Amino acid sequence: MESRSRLSSMLSYAIFLVTLSGLATLSDSTQQAFKRDPGLPHWHHSAFLEVRDSVRSDVRRTLHTRAEVPFQVPLEVNVVLIGLNGDGGYRYNVDSQKLEEFLRVSFPSHRPSCLETEEPLDIEHHVVYNTFPAGQPELIALEKALKGVMVPAGSAREPDFGREVPLFEVEATAVEPVFQKLYSYIFDIKSGGYSAKEMDRPVPTAIFIVNFDKVRMDPRNKEVDLDSLMYSKLTPLTNEEMKQQEGDYIYRYRYNGGGASQVWLSSGRFVVIDLSAGPCTYGKIETEEGSVSPRTLPRIRSILFPGGLASVSNRATHDNFMGHLAALVATTVEHVIAPDVRFETVDLTTRLLIPIIILQNHNRYNIMVKGHNYSIDIEAIEAEVKKLVHDDQEVVIIGGSHALHHHEKLAIAVSKAMRGHSLQETKRDGRFHVHTKTYLDGAILKEEMERSADVLAAGLLEMADPSLSNKFFLRQHWMDESENSTDSVLKHKPLWASYNSKVGKDKKKKKQKKKGDLHPTYGTRVIPVFVLSLADVDPQLMMEDEGFVWTGNDVVIVLEHQSPNIPLSYVSETERRHAIPSQAQRHIVAGLASAVGGLSAPYEKASHVHERPVVNWLWAAGCHPFGPFSNTSRISQMLQDVALVS
Structure with missing residues (x-):
């Protein structure tokens, strides 16, 4: 009897310990954001699960019948709503399923174009949207991260009432790791242990639409304990609290010190649209096209209080907000996720040689020398270019300096390319003032510099690594022979030279042929970068x-x-943007991104109506090297994916 009671007491004690350990584990997990429970359902690629049969039929029809243009390609767009589930600013709630259905009906497809030809490409994206909310713990974790990096930056005026309120700035690169953590948590990228190339599925791209509670994350308020709010039930707001949701302050993002914005392109595979930030104003002076104003992005305050602070309950305002939000998602798809390409065809050769040729008319400094503000980093440029090409392509980047006066034709070309144009500007007196501005015409430089590219590149390659010279260039010795050459010499002629000799027998060129003419070897592409x-x-x-x-x-x-x-002539808020002519690194990366990867700037889009590219400066800020509002020499993974599939 005594042993039986002892056994029952031991079993009760064991059950008590197991219960305590379970509660401890539960309490530990509930105190952490971005923690996935074992039983939580995983996100999946609905695009490739739902339209797999249609893709197979499209491929079969293309292979066995005449080519169908445009070719249908599925494109998955994930829209993550943060703080729009009754837990963010104004406790506003957006039905993710209704938004997904509205996107599917309103913007079912997208066909990119080519900026070079201004013609649509031969593919058309069938867009499949996944729209879902993020959890309250992740929202609070993001608010805590933003609150910790807000820096006072003077004051700014509210767009509605003109009041001056405190201004705070957020360095986007400081909070980007927290957004990346949310991305990895939602799409289960890290926990799988596989890289993007090893996974048998495309890597997802995401649009984070954020609505923070500005009162809760006010950097001046040190009393709010955000950690305690992660899993606690949020109390509803009163009418007075609703009117104070703007927090009497404004905050803006700057990506790596670039232009102020409330949307930005990350270095990963996501973009951030913060509806509670700003509003921001930027664009080109005295030009309406593409400018971003306080009304460019929807604001919840304008939805709830369209006529001021008097509370209005109107269903039409919510519908307008949903439409504005859907149009914003469509704009993001057209400019960032599946943008237009710069050139119609991108040469997929096995070897890519990029000589960076510095042509200088002085001996005062050399941007190839490291350790200065104006120095260029060849290794960093090579790392960015390699992200734009496939693994089986070899990339070699070399650099060297040449005195401009040693190359007479190049010096003449630089002199001829100096052009002037008149510029009209409004001064402080309110009048137009006309003055002449000098600029360098790149189209004129192109023709002369292309002729010298192979010779200069071969010389740099010979000095950098002689073993690679014969791999990338073929020196033709047949040029100094007479026209009556033997068959053994003809074997060394390139095919295009023989073709020209047959076609143009009656039109013999009077130009003297140079001995030792250089041609890139088969499978080699040379893209010279001339830095003046x-x-x-x-x-x-x-x-x-x-x-x-x-x-x-x-x-x-x-x-x-x-x-x-x-x-x-570009302005961000009330300040002009400035260009730094001594820093060439970002411009080199931008040029190579277009020439190698065919990338266009995220603010440019081909317009068949205007017969020219039109601009939308909304996505001018972020992790890309293009334009006056950018300040980084890196290329986002989202744009890298565009380059690899274009």
């Missing part, structure tokens, strides 16, 4: 469209000089 490092030039000298890079299909031209910062 000039001294004693106009301090305001730029290239066309107020840039420092000109990009062709097979050449990149970059301008560099040591003049002070140049004010541009």
Whole structure:
């Protein structure tokens, strides 16, 4: 009897210990955001599960019948709603299923175009949307991260009432790891242990639409314990609390110190649209096209209080908000996820040689020398370019300097390319003032520099690594022979030379042929980057469209000089953007991104109506090297994916 009671007491004690351990495990897990429970259902690729049969039929029809244009390609877009499930600012709630259905009906397909030809591509994306909310713990974790990195930046005026309120700025690169953690948690990327290339599925892309509670994450309020709110039930807001949800302050993002914005492209495979940030204003001065205003993005305050602070309950305002949100998602797809391509065809050769040729008219400094603000980093450029090509392609980047006066034709081409145009600006007196501005025409430089590219590149390659010279270039010795050459010499002629000799018998070229002419070997593509490092030039000298890079299909031209910062005709809030002519790294990466990967700037889009590219500056900020609002030399993984599939 005594042994039986002892056994029952031991069993009760064991059950008690198991219960305690379970509660401890549960309490540990509930105190952490981004923690996946074992029984939680995983996200899946609905695009490729739902439209797999249609893709197979499209492939079969294309292979066994005449090519059908455009070819239907599925495109999956994941829209993650953060703080829009009754737990964010204004406790606003968006039905994710209704938004998904609205997107499916309103924007079912997208067909990219080519900026070079202004014609649509031969593919059309069948867009499949996945829209779902994020949890409250992840929302609070993001608010805590933002609150910790907000930096006071003076004051700003509210767009509605004109009041001056405190301004805070958020460095987007500081909170990007927390968003990346949310991305990995939602799509279960890290826990699988597989890289993007090893997985048998495309890597997902995401649009994070955020609605933070500004009162809860006010950096001036040190009393709010955000950790305690992760799993606690949030109390509803009163009418007075609803009116105070803006928090009497404004915050904006800057990606790596670029232009102020409330949307930004990350270095990963997601973009962030923060409805509670800003509003922000940026664009080109005295030009309405593409400008971002306080009304570009929807604001929940305007939905709830359209006529001021008087509470209005109108279903039409919520429908307008849903439509505005869906249009914002469609714009993101067109400019970032599946944007237009810069060039119609991208040459997929086995070897890619990129000589960075510095042409300078001075001996004062050399941007190839490391350790200066104006220095370029060849290794960093090579790392970014390798992300734009496939694994089986060999990339070699070499760099070297040449004195411009040693190349007479190049020096003449630079002189001829100096052009001027009149510019009208409104000064402080309210009148138009006309003045002339000098710029460098890249199209004129292109023709002459292309002729010298192979010779200069071969010389740099010979100096850098002689063993690679014969691999990338073929030196033709047949050129100094007479026209009556033997068959053994003809074997060394390239095919195009024999073809030209047959076709143009009556039109013999009078140009003297040079001995030892150079040609890239078969399977080699050479994209020279000419960096014009000039001294004693106009301090305001730029290239066309107020840039420092000109990009062709097979050449990149970059301008560099040591003049002070140049004010541009682009404005962010109340301040002009400035260009730094001494820093060529970002412009080199931007040019190679277009020439190698066929990437266009995220703010450009081909327009068949205008017969030119039109701009939308909404996505001008973020992890890309394009435009006046960017300030990084890196390329987002989302744009890398575009380059690899284009």
